[in-house]
Amino acid sequence: MDENKNNRESRRDFVKAAGRILLAAPVLALPVILAKRTDVKGFVWQIDPFKCTSCELCKSSCVMTPSAVKCMNAFPMCGYCDFCPGYLRQGAKTFNTAAENQLCPVGAIKRKFVEEPYFEYTIDEKLCDGCSKCVKGCYDFGNGSLYLQIMHNLCVNCNQCAIARVCPSDAISRVPAEDPYIRKEIKKL
Amino acid sequence: MSLLKRNSVIIGASVAVFAIAFSWWVLSSPSYNVVVRVPGMDNRPPQKQISDSIFIGQNFDTLGIFDEVVSGSWPRFRGADFDNISKDPTPLAETWDTSGPPVSWQVTLGEGYAGPAVHNGRVYVLDYNEKRKADMLRCFSLKSGTELWRRWYTVEFKRNHGYSRTIPAVTDKYLVTIGPRSHVMCLNPLTGELLWTIDMEREYGIQGTVKGKITPEFYSGQCPLIDNDIAIFAPGGKTLMTGVDCATGKVLWKTPNPDSLRMSHTSVIPMNIHGKKMYVYAALGGVCGVSAEGEDTGKLLWKTTAWSPSITVASPLYMGNGEIAAFGSYGAGTAKILITRDESGFKAVVAAQHKSSGGIASEQHTPIMVGDNLWAVLPENAGALKRQLACYNKSNLITPVWSSGKEGRFGKGMGPFIMSGNKLYLLDDEGTLYLFKIDKSSATLAASHKIIQAIEAWSPMAMAGKYLIMRDSHNMLCLDISKKE
Numbered sequence: 001m002d003e004n005k006n007n008r009e010s011r012r013d014f015v016k017a018a019g020r021i022l023l024a025a026p027v028l029a030l031p032v033i034l035a036k037r038t039d040v041k042g043f044v045w046q047i048d049p050f051k052c053t054s055c056e057l058c059k060s061s062c063v064m065t066p067s068a069v070k071c072m073n074a075f076p077m078c079g080y081c082d083f084c085p086g087y088l089r090q091g092a093k094t095f096n097t098a099a100e101n102q103l104c105p106v107g108a109i110k111r112k113f114v115e116e117p118y119f120e121y122t123i124d125e126k127l128c129d130g131c132s133k134c135v136k137g138c139y140d141f142g143n144g145s146l147y148l149q150i151m152h153n154l155c156v157n158c159n160q161c162a163i164a165r166v167c168p169s170d171a172i173s174r175v176p177a178e179d180p181y182i183r184k185e186i187k188k189l
Numbered sequence: 190m191s192l193l194k195r196n197s198v199i200i201g202a203s204v205a206v207f208a209i210a211f212s213w214w215v216l217s218s219p220s221y222n223v224v225v226r227v228p229g230m231d232n233r234p235p236q237k238q239i240s241d242s243i244f245i246g247q248n249f250d251t252l253g254i255f256d257e258v259v260s261g262s263w264p265r266f267r268g269a270d271f272d273n274i275s276k277d278p279t280p281l282a283e284t285w286d287t288s289g290p291p292v293s294w295q296v297t298l299g300e301g302y303a304g305p306a307v308h309n310g311r312v313y314v315l316d317y318n319e320k321r322k323a324d325m326l327r328c329f330s331l332k333s334g335t336e337l338w339r340r341w342y343t344v345e346f347k348r349n350h351g352y353s354r355t356i357p358a359v360t361d362k363y364l365v366t367i368g369p370r371s372h373v374m375c376l377n378p379l380t381g382e383l384l385w386t387i388d389m390e391r392e393y394g395i396q397g398t399v400k401g402k403i404t405p406e407f408y409s410g411q412c413p414l415i416d417n418d419i420a421i422f423a424p425g426g427k428t429l430m431t432g433v434d435c436a437t438g439k440v441l442w443k444t445p446n447p448d449s450l451r452m453s454h455t456s457v458i459p460m461n462i463h464g465k466k467m468y469v470y471a472a473l474g475g476v477c478g479v480s481a482e483g484e485d486t487g488k489l490l491w492k493t494t495a496w497s498p499s500i501t502v503a504s505p506l507y508m509g510n511g512e513i514a515a516f517g518s519y520g521a522g523t524a525k526i527l528i529t530r531d532e533s534g535f536k537a538v539v540a541a542q543h544k545s546s547g548g549i550a551s552e553q554h555t556p557i558m559v560g561d562n563l564w565a566v567l568p569e570n571a572g573a574l575k576r577q578l579a580c581y582n583k584s585n586l587i588t589p590v591w592s593s594g595k596e597g598r599f600g601k602g603m604g605p606f607i608m609s610g611n612k613l614y615l616l617d618d619e620g621t622l623y624l625f626k627i628d629k630s631s632a633t634l635a636a637s638h639k640i641i642q643a644i645e646a647w648s649p650m651a652m653a654g655k656y657l658i659m660r661d662s663h664n665m666l667c668l669d670i671s672k673k674e
Contacts, residue, residue: 079350083406083500090520092499094399095406096233099226107224112232117349117406127224140570141519141552 043174045161049147049184051171054136059129059147061163068154069130069163071108071123074185077145080118085136086146087111087121103133125151147184236402245386246374247342248323253335258310261654262629265306265358266412266456267504268652275609275652280672282636285557289638293656299325300662301353301369302645307331307653308359308659309377314665315366317352324368326357328381331653334667337541338381343371344505346408351594351662354410356455356649358420363435365420369408371452375420375435385438393426398670400449401426405473410454410502416481423470425451430479431466432487442487448494450474454502454518457524462511465490471505471515473497476526478535491535495540496524503551506558512540514563516551520570524587525551541586546572548587549579553647554605557613561589562630566615568602576602578615578629591631592669600624600646606648607657614670616650616659619643622668640666 047058047069058069082095087109092101097111108127114121129150138146150163150172164172175182199613258278267273282290306313312329318341326339346352346369357366364378371389376382395401403409403426414421419441420433429446433439450472457468458545459481460552467490475494480486498517506514511528524542528535545568549556556565563581565568567574576598579589593599600618607614612630625632643661651658653673 023324050256081349085519088499090499093497094228096228097226097230098228102226105224111231114229115347117347119231119233136570137519140568 006151024165031158032099036136042177044150044152044157044177044180045155045164045172046150046175046180046182047148047172048173048182049149051169052148053169053171054132054133054148055165055168056132056167059131059164061166062130063158063162064154064156066128068150068156069148070125070128070151071130071132071134072149072184073121073123074145074147074183075120076185077143078121079143079145080114080120081142082117082119084111084119084121084138085141088137090137103130103137105131105133107122109134121146123153145184149181150178190228191324231499234316235397236399237397238631242347243342243370243372243388245342245368245372245388246340246376246383248340249381250339250341251337251385252339253330253337255310255337256330256332256335258621259332259654260599261307261652261656262309263305263307263473263651263653263658264360265414266304266356266649267458267555271458273555273607273649275607276561277609277654279655281609281612281655281670282624283626284636284674285638289640290622290657290670292640293332293667293669295664295666296329296334296336298327298660298663298665299352300348300396301351302351302648302660302662304356304648304660305651305658305667306357306359306364307651307656307658307666311337311378312651312658312667313357313358313359313364315353315355315368317369319348319352324353324366324372326364326366326374326376326381328378331667333620338379340374340376342372344368344372346370349407350644351645352408354408356412356651358413358415360415360418362419363415365413365415365435367409367411367413367422369404371404371409371424373413373420375433375438384435385433387422387438389422389424389426393424393428393431395426398469400451400474405452405454406500407454407486409452410456412456414457414459416459416468421457421468423452423457423468423472425449429489430457430470430487431474433489444479444489445645448475448492454500455504458504458506458507460505460513460515462528463535465530465535469505469507469513471496471501473499473501475512476515477506477535477555478528481482491537493526493537494541495539496526502553503555506555506563506654508558508563512583513587514549514556514583515553518552518568520545521570522546523548525586543587545570549581549589551564553603553655554649557606557608559627560610560629562607564608564613564632565628566599566602566604566606567592571602574599578606578613578632580632582630593632593634603645603647605647605659607652609652614650614652614657616640616646617644620646620661622657622659640665640668648668 089103373387430444466481477492496522503516522544527540552568556563579592615623620641623634646661
């Protein structure tokens with residue numbers, strides 16, 4: 001009889017203990033879950049080109065000099081135009097590679113003849129300082145193939161990205177490190 | 190002195206080090222970081238005049254049978270009065286139900302932005318047939334969309350933001366077209382019989398010179414003008430403007446072009462300024478007025494080279510009191526050109542100008558003027574007002590009297606708009622048609638409907654009778670916008 005009672009008590013104890021563990025588990029796990037959620041490991045900063053408004057703050061706000069933000073050309077979207085509004089400044093009377101015609105202040109966009117009337121535009125990342133003048137020109141008047149991205153061979157992945165803090169259109173956010181670039185041509189096409 | 194002597198070795202060594210460093214600094218290139226940017230770095234070969242022989246208007250196909258003439262006319266770019274306002278008395282729907290305005294017919298076109306002209310129950314479009322590589326004037330029945338005939342000629346050129354661009358001009362007797370590479374045809378609009386042709390590149394081009402090039406970047410966008418049976422063109426090159434007798438093809442007058450003004454994407458617009466009828470043209474390089482009446486027809490009356498955007502598409506607009514609004518694309522903005530007249534003749538000055546972000550601007554479509562107000566869809570780079578429909582009083586082109594607001598933005602701000610009475614029809618680039626009711630200087634949205642999933646619906650629309658004809662890059666649709674019982 002006593003043995004039966006002991007058995008019942010031990011079962012009750014077991015159920016009680018299990019209940020306590022079940023109740024306590026989420027409370028104990030919560031900090032771990034929260035910590036995991038706020039852990040930046042595995043994430044990098046990136047610009048959403050569909051939110052970017054070419055405000056030019058990427059050039060001046062990045063902790064790197066020159067900025068880790070560079071221009072990219074989405075070739076499947078590019079019109080390969082002779083009159084490229086991302087390459088030529090407004091009011092240019094002739095369409096050629098003369099410095100006075102170029103929109104890019106540092107000459108980072110290279111224009112190469114393909115065949116009449118097409119030209120290929122590539123970016124010299126070493127020269128590009130992320131000023132986004134070309135991005136604005138291309139978006140306003142062209143196909144919008146020029147866009148900005150944070151280059152991860154240059155970015156130091158600050159805990160709080162200095163550009164993200166000042167970006168007026170909230171275009172900069174963390175993205176998974178295994179997919180670190182937002183390719184405009186892939187999203188668009 | 191003794192101090193100097195004692196330290197002479199140190200001083201001498203210092204001077205020597207400085208001299209070596211200075212010599213190295215002077216002799217070594219200080220410009221290793223300077224990137225040379227001069228013309229020709231893109232390896233573009235010298236541009237040559239295309240030497241192909243084009244047999245303009247060579248081919249003709251008879252297709253369907255004409256059904257009947259229905260009322261309505263839109264005989265040229267911006268309509269009969271060049272104001273983009275239809276005066277047709279047909280009552281139009283005040284709003285649309287969820288199915289939108291009915292589509293009467295729809296046809297597929299080659300890629301481009303060429304718009305329709307409508308006359309005597311027929312719709313004319315200068316299409317580009319990509320398979321045949323041909324400019325193709327296509328004639329459709331306005332009522333049914335049945336294709337009646339085609340007049341075409343092979344002309345090969347590469348796609349550069351589509352192919353076709355222009356709107357034909359049509360009267361009872363003549364129909365005139367300008368193709369993307371500046372080939373002109375004049376035909377009988379009923380039968381399609383070819384009357385005469387001009388190859389403007391050959392006729393007016395100056396070989397080997399940039400300023401003698403006729404067809405502009407992205408191909409010709411100039412819509413022809415027929416004025417009293419005379420076809421008016423502004424080719425640039427050897428001739429600024431010319432008048433050709435529609436009946437014979439004979440050149441009646443030519444305006445010299447000493448300033449080497451070039452063909453732009455705008456069209457020649459007749460205006461009556463200070464009691465004189467003139468043809469006003471916003472060319473590349475300047476704006477000019479050419480006499481359109483009297484013994485001095487064809488004479489250059491005035492010009493200004495002070496307004497010269499690199500690309501200009503919207504045509505000049507006369508605002509009265511000698512004031513013309515001229516528009517530049519790619520952010521160039523707008524200029525107010527003041528024309529004065531005294532005993533010595535006409536003079537033109539740029540009285541004011543602003544960038545696209547600083548007032549009224551138009552990337553492609555000429556604003557519509559109603560009373561003292563100008564209506565336009567502002568371009569992408571118009572700052573806070575970008576892509577909005579806005580209304581400006583002609584006395585103040587800087588601050589709008591009304592705009593459609595943040596929620597009222599339309600595509601990329603490049604779609605067309607047209608008016609009838611107090612109704613303004615606006616098509617955004619992506620194929621949604623909006624119907625606004627205009628009340629002097631404000632507008633109320635009455636209806637909207639997604640007509641098609643459009644790509645670059647940039648062509649001007651046409652209104653004829655109860656029909657509104659619109660297109661995107663590949664499709665032309667005829668909508669019935671009449672009021673239903």
